[in-house]
Amino acid sequence: MSTKKTVGYRQIDYRSEKIQPVTVDSSLRILKKIQKRRCSYRFVGMDLLTVIHQYYDYIKSFRANQFSQKIEDSTSYEMMNMMHESHNADQIEEEQDGEIMSFLEKSKLNTYKNIIFAFFKHIQECVDPIQQEKYVQLTEDKWEYKHISLRVYQNLRNCGRSNLKIKNLIQNRNLKGVFINFLENSDDLWIKQSKIKDKEGIKKQINLIIEAYKKNILANNIQFYKKHKK
Secondary structure, three states: OOOOOEEEEEEEEOOOOEEEEEEHHHHHHHHHHHHHHHHHHHHHHHHHHHHHHHHHHHHHHHHHHHHHHHHHHHHHHHHHHHHHHHHHHHHHHHHHHHHHHHHHHHOOHHHHHHHHHHHHHHHHHOOOHHHHHHHHHHOOOOOOHHHHHHHHHHHHHHOOOHHHHHHHHHHOOOOHHHHHHHHHOHHHHOHHHOOOOOHHHHHHHHHHHHHHHHOOOHHHHOOOOOOOOO
């Protein structure tokens, strides 16, 4: 019988703490097992890394798509809000324009008479130097206040109907700023101290006149109210 040759190494069993001789055949078997395990480990390891990378790529792509979708949804929501707000603003403006036109076409004579009378009285009786200087600065030619008072008197005297008086004031480049400023501050300058019963009503009408002036439709649409004979 042939005996197995041994090499100058010993296999150490760590569990039994015994040193066993290692044969050539046993060494080959151990080496093959180690190589097999190493190859198997490397194969599995590389495949696992690929899967992990693919997973992280998917997560990144998923998050990017989510972020992009959020931005798109947010943009769409903002656009819808803007369109809705724009539609509401247009609707409000149309309603306001209709209210202004209805007022200008159907307003009673007393409204214009009260405004003209109050404006004329205010200009003639104003003694506040700060208020006077404010009116001076509102005239394009920087008229002195005495001249402003004189021209208001002349313009109102030369026009018969109250609506024409207002039209004349807003078309005069030196008096229009003075008149509109009076209307904008009429609550403090006139209405609070007046004997008018419907103060809220006259303030609303004055606001409509101011808005019509800002929209450049006052001069061409202010109408003279005529009582129809029964």
